[in-house]
Amino acid sequence: MIELRNPENVLIEIEKGELLAKVAEFKKKNNRLCQICAAYVNEKFELSYSFVDDETNLMSNIRLVVDPSEEVPSVTEIVPDALFYENEMKELFGVKIQNISLDFQDKLYRIAAVHPFGPQGPMGVSDGAEAATPENTVVAKAQAAKADAKPADDKEGK
Amino acid sequence: MGKRSVIPFGPQHPVLPEPIHLDLVVEDEKIVEAIPSIGFVHRGLEGLVTKKDFNQMTYIVERTCGICSFGHGMGYVETIEDIMKVEVPDRAKYLRTIWFEMSRIHSHLLWLGLMADAFGFENLFYQAWRIREKVLDMIEMTTGGRVIFSVNKVGGVIKDITPEMQAKILDDLKEVEAETKRIATTFLNDYSVKSRLCGVGILTKQQMIDLGCTGPFARASGLNNDIRLRGYEAYKDLDLEPCISTDGDCYARCDVRIQEIFQSIDLIRQACAKIPAGDIAVPVKGNPNGEAFVRLEQPRGEAVYYVKANGTPHIDRFRLRTPTFANLMGLCEMLKNTELADVGILAVTIDPCISCTER
Numbered sequence: 164m165i166e167l168r169n170p171e172n173v174l175i176e177i178e179k180g181e182l183l184a185k186v187a188e189f190k191k192k193n194n195r196l197c198q199i200c201a202a203y204v205n206e207k208f209e210l211s212y213s214f215v216d217d218e219t220n221l222m223s224n225i226r227l228v229v230d231p232s233e234e235v236p237s238v239t240e241i242v243p244d245a246l247f248y249e250n251e252m253k254e255l256f257g258v259k260i261q262n263i264s265l266d267f268q269d270k271l272y273r274i275a276a277v278h279p280f281g282p283q284g285p286m287g288v289s290d291g292a293e294a295a296t297p298e299n300t301v302v303a304k305a306q307a308a309k310a311d312a313k314p315a316d317d318k319e320g321k
Numbered sequence: 322m323g324k325r326s327v328i329p330f331g332p333q334h335p336v337l338p339e340p341i342h343l344d345l346v347v348e349d350e351k352i353v354e355a356i357p358s359i360g361f362v363h364r365g366l367e368g369l370v371t372k373k374d375f376n377q378m379t380y381i382v383e384r385t386c387g388i389c390s391f392g393h394g395m396g397y398v399e400t401i402e403d404i405m406k407v408e409v410p411d412r413a414k415y416l417r418t419i420w421f422e423m424s425r426i427h428s429h430l431l432w433l434g435l436m437a438d439a440f441g442f443e444n445l446f447y448q449a450w451r452i453r454e455k456v457l458d459m460i461e462m463t464t465g466g467r468v469i470f471s472v473n474k475v476g477g478v479i480k481d482i483t484p485e486m487q488a489k490i491l492d493d494l495k496e497v498e499a500e501t502k503r504i505a506t507t508f509l510n511d512y513s514v515k516s517r518l519c520g521v522g523i524l525t526k527q528q529m530i531d532l533g534c535t536g537p538f539a540r541a542s543g544l545n546n547d548i549r550l551r552g553y554e555a556y557k558d559l560d561l562e563p564c565i566s567t568d569g570d571c572y573a574r575c576d577v578r579i580q581e582i583f584q585s586i587d588l589i590r591q592a593c594a595k596i597p598a599g600d601i602a603v604p605v606k607g608n609p610n611g612e613a614f615v616r617l618e619q620p621r622g623e624a625v626y627y628v629k630a631n632g633t634p635h636i637d638r639f640r641l642r643t644p645t646f647a648n649l650m651g652l653c654e655m656l657k658n659t660e661l662a663d664v665g666i667l668a669v670t671i672d673p674c675i676s677c678t679e680r
Contacts, residue, residue, distance in 0.1 A: 193530060195530045196533045197533070197616075197625060197642070197647075198625045198642035198647075200627055202629055202637060202638035203638075204629065204637050209629075211627070213625065217530065217544060217545065217546045220546070220548070222614065222616065224614065242533070244532050244533035246650065247359075247646060247649060247650070265356070270360075271359065271360050272360035273360045273361055279368060280367070
């Protein structure tokens with residue numbers, strides 16, 4: 164268990180295989196899914212699932228730490244409202260989530276960057292990755308490629 | 322079975338000040354399914370933590386939204402204070418509570434105006450927004466800003482409310498209360514308003530739990546989930562009874578928000594009566610190291626703030642889960658089996674704030 168300063172919050176680390184059973188346990192206790200959050204720390208994804216018991220107004224969190232190449236099962240079959248959270252993690256961080264009930268195919272947010280908060284994105288750079296600069300962001304590269312392609316198109320047009 | 326077709330709703334629509342898109346699958350004029358898509362105003366604000374230091378982030382987080390700005394700043398600094406074990410002076414807690422409740426009043430009045438506009442009652446819309454101006458004047462007098470207050474900082478607040486300002490606030494609140502009572506009568510008793518709101522878009526308490534809904538939207542279905550009851554800031558010293566209705570329709574949502582305006586006025590009065598003298602901030606040294614979750618009751622519902630810090634000025638991760646993000650699933654469920662003509666009103670009853678949702 165990870166110690167959080169606020170005693171009303173509990174954070175328990177779990178293994179990937181336990182995820183669905185643990186989420187089903189919260190569902191059985193009629194807890195409300197409060198949020199799901201991804202963080203890219205120490206070259207791993209930390210996924211936090213928070214549930215609230217509205218009777219006691221207390222929040223419980225479970226923490227799953229996975230490698231960026233690992234696949235994580237979707238919890239949308241148990242808690243349908245996980246839909247947006249899972250699509251967000253998939254799109255912004257590049258977390259590989261299997262079988263989301265409605266997969267937006269990385270189109271939830273209208274952004275040019277691919278996985279901007281993930282390992283290779285302009286906002287989250289791991290030690291081994293290329294450091295983010297204004298010139299090498301995905302958006303800047305896309306704009307540069309577009310600018311390079313433009314004169315060629317013009318010639319064809321003429 | 323009627324002919325099925327898909328009607329796009331938004332992202333630009335007269336009832337929506339902000340962009341959200343819904344694909345409405347309809348059978349004749351009845352909605353069978355609603356598929357939402359968001360992401361038109363995503364700015365990646367959470368990602369700026371790697372570029373700005375944790376103190377600068379206070380002002381960026383506030384700019385997530387123009388209506389809930391104060392609460393976002395407060396939620397963020399509370400999370401940092403939680404990690405750094407900073408004990409904020411009592412006076413600062415009371416000041417934060419007063420400004421937070423002022424934000425709630427102006428947000429709910431804004432919503433009442435938008436709601437009146439959505440059901441075609443233009444005059445009521447003007448009245449609600451006219452009263453809201455008085456609350457914005459109070460905020461301007463005490464903080465210097467009307468939209469972005471920028472008074473929170475890690476360790477307390479930047480500005481104080483003088484006794485003269487307090488007296489003016491209490492005077493002005495009398496007017497706000499009297500005028501809100503007048504428009505509340507129309508909202509809750511007018512025949513034509515009731516015919517548009519009663520029995521429309523009903524969700525039960527269990528559906529609210531299953532769909533993860535929060536705030537006045539959920540409280541209108543009987544779910545007692547007011548986070549202020551946990552007693553953060555000065556709420557532990559104030560008498561607070563959550564405003565709840567059990568009907569779960571658009572009328573109940575309107576009723577709950579009107580009750581909450583009067584509740585906020587009462588909370589400001591209580592806070593002004595009990596506010597202690599003393600410092601408004603404590604000095605904070607060093608950088609945060611650790612992680613924390615903080616939940617606040619924003620005007621639209623429960624907001625969750627998460628910070629993971631590493632001992633440097635740049636924190637690893639900041640996460641903001643806004644109430645509208647949680648309520649979107651409720652909106653889609655509520656739209657099923659309703660008439661196409663009610664979509665505008667139903668979309669407004671969750672009090673959508675898309676800037677917050679997409680950050």
